[in-house]
Amino acid sequence: MLEKRRNFLKKMGQISLGASVMGFSPLVIENVEAAARHIAHLTPEAAAQEEGFWYQVQKAWVQSPHFINLENGYFSPQPTEVVEGQIKNVQMVNEMPSFYMRRRQNEDHQGIKQLLADLAGCSPEEIAITRNTTEALDTVIAGLDLKKGDEAIMTNQDYGNMLAAFDQQSRRFGVKNKIIELPLHPKSDQEILDLYEQQMTKRTKVILVTHLINISGQVLPAKKLADLAHSKGIEVIIDAAHSFAQLNFKIPELGGDYLGTSLHKWLCTPVGLGMMYIKKDKIKNVWPLFGDKSHKPDDIRKFDSIGTRPCSAVLTIANAIRFHQSIGAKRKEARLRYLKNYWVNKVKDLPKVTINTPFEDARSCAIANIAVKGKTPNELAEYFYKKHRIFTVAINNVAVKGVRITPHLYTTTRDLDKFVKAIEEIGK
Numbered sequence: 001m002l003e004k005r006r007n008f009l010k011k012m013g014q015i016s017l018g019a020s021v022m023g024f025s026p027l028v029i030e031n032v033e034a035a036a037r038h039i040a041h042l043t044p045e046a047a048a049q050e051e052g053f054w055y056q057v058q059k060a061w062v063q064s065p066h067f068i069n070l071e072n073g074y075f076s077p078q079p080t081e082v083v084e085g086q087i088k089n090v091q092m093v094n095e096m097p098s099f100y101m102r103r104r105q106n107e108d109h110q111g112i113k114q115l116l117a118d119l120a121g122c123s124p125e126e127i128a129i130t131r132n133t134t135e136a137l138d139t140v141i142a143g144l145d146l147k148k149g150d151e152a153i154m155t156n157q158d159y160g161n162m163l164a165a166f167d168q169q170s171r172r173f174g175v176k177n178k179i180i181e182l183p184l185h186p187k188s189d190q191e192i193l194d195l196y197e198q199q200m201t202k203r204t205k206v207i208l209v210t211h212l213i214n215i216s217g218q219v220l221p222a223k224k225l226a227d228l229a230h231s232k233g234i235e236v237i238i239d240a241a242h243s244f245a246q247l248n249f250k251i252p253e254l255g256g257d258y259l260g261t262s263l264h265k266w267l268c269t270p271v272g273l274g275m276m277y278i279k280k281d282k283i284k285n286v287w288p289l290f291g292d293k294s295h296k297p298d299d300i301r302k303f304d305s306i307g308t309r310p311c312s313a314v315l316t317i318a319n320a321i322r323f324h325q326s327i328g329a330k331r332k333e334a335r336l337r338y339l340k341n342y343w344v345n346k347v348k349d350l351p352k353v354t355i356n357t358p359f360e361d362a363r364s365c366a367i368a369n370i371a372v373k374g375k376t377p378n379e380l381a382e383y384f385y386k387k388h389r390i391f392t393v394a395i396n397n398v399a400v401k402g403v404r405i406t407p408h409l410y411t412t413t414r415d416l417d418k419f420v421k422a423i424e425e426i427g428k
């Protein structure tokens with residue numbers, strides 16, 4: 001596997017020489033790699049507080065100086081490494097347009113899938129590159145052979161697109177959807193397991209588990225939920241839009257049968273890239289959204305028949321993976337959690353402040369949601385932006401009302417100090 005990967009990266013380098021394009025931006029990556037060697041002896045939690053190291057990482061992004069962006073939940077800005085990589089890939093594809101598409105694209109696509117599979121701890125025969133989580137998961141939801149009377153379980157905090165896809169299955173085929181209400185501050189994993197279990201019947205075919213809930217930042221015990229479902233013969237779809245490359249895990253460790261993620265979120269690839277994972281023996285159970293006659297029903301490549309692909313963006317996944325690895329997945333998770341705790345701990349006890357996110361490390365990471373008494377979510381988000389030039393997003397969900405705060409690796413503690421001051425001004 002490693003050999004294959006090395007050959008692929010070598011080949012990318014050769015294309016780079018041949019067409020004077022592509023390759024990696026050496027300064028950024030090497031600076032981060034060198035800084036990482038200095039802190040290699042530290043635990044991820046200790047490394048999370050090494051501001052000297054994070055200074056090198058922060059320099060990997062160019063961000064507008066006109067406001068502080070604490071809304072990194074929509075998608076991640078790409079580090080310079082990735083932006084430059086994509087420009088070079090666009091140039092390369094345009095220098096040898098259909099020659100590239102006809103002679104090189106497929107092999108490169110498989111090479112990128114191999115890199116993703118290595119990162120995700122699964123086989124390239126279990127993944128397809130999609131445009132985003134929505135495409136990955138809605139393909140699964142629409143492609144499963146669910147029939148009238150079959151039941152599916154989901155929660156009131158799952159992402160709207162997935163709930164809408166299940167709703168369509170209900171209206172179209174008579175699938176019965178059961179929507180449970182998740183607590184914002186669960187007392188234990190068992191509390192969540194019980195909520196799902198109470199809805200499971202002999203007709204339950206599938207559950208949807210959002211690994212990291214976007215509106216509140218809560219992390220669900222995905223593996224325990226998957227084990228519970230499997231013990232009753234129920235399949236498991238995992239929404240890993242926010243957890244992949246934010247939390248450090250390998251996909252099979254979550255125990256899901258189907259999983260979708262957006263690579264443009266925490267892996268920091270170009271926008272418009274996602275990944276669908278289907279456990280090998282489950283591939284045959286899912287109809288592709290677009291018909292395919294070129295592959296067998298148990299071949300993941302049946303999902304690749306989507307027409308012409310954004311191949312230069314796909315190639316740039318290699319740059320994003322290398323950047324991610326230069327930091328280290330464990331360190332990245334620890335730093336993101338540290339940044340969230342940094343501001344949350346300073347404001348959580350203010351009289352008017354409510355944090356709609358669990359405090360335990362295992363139940364949250366980068367994202368937290370804050371409400372301030374007397375302000376609607378929109379008013380609060382506008383206050384942060386208009387008065388303090390801090391950009392956030394108002395969450396007006398039935399289950400969660402507040403403002404979502406999502407720092408990123410380029411966020412400095414100085415930025416967060418400014419944010420804390422802004423909260424103190426109205427939260428006392």
Ligand SMILES: Cc1ncc(COP(=O)(O)O)c(C=O)c1O
Binds near residue numbers: 074159
């Ligand atoms: C939990 C969750 N699922 C799915 C999605 C959809 O992601 P995309 O818009 O990339 O398809 C999001 C987007 O924010 C999300 O937070």
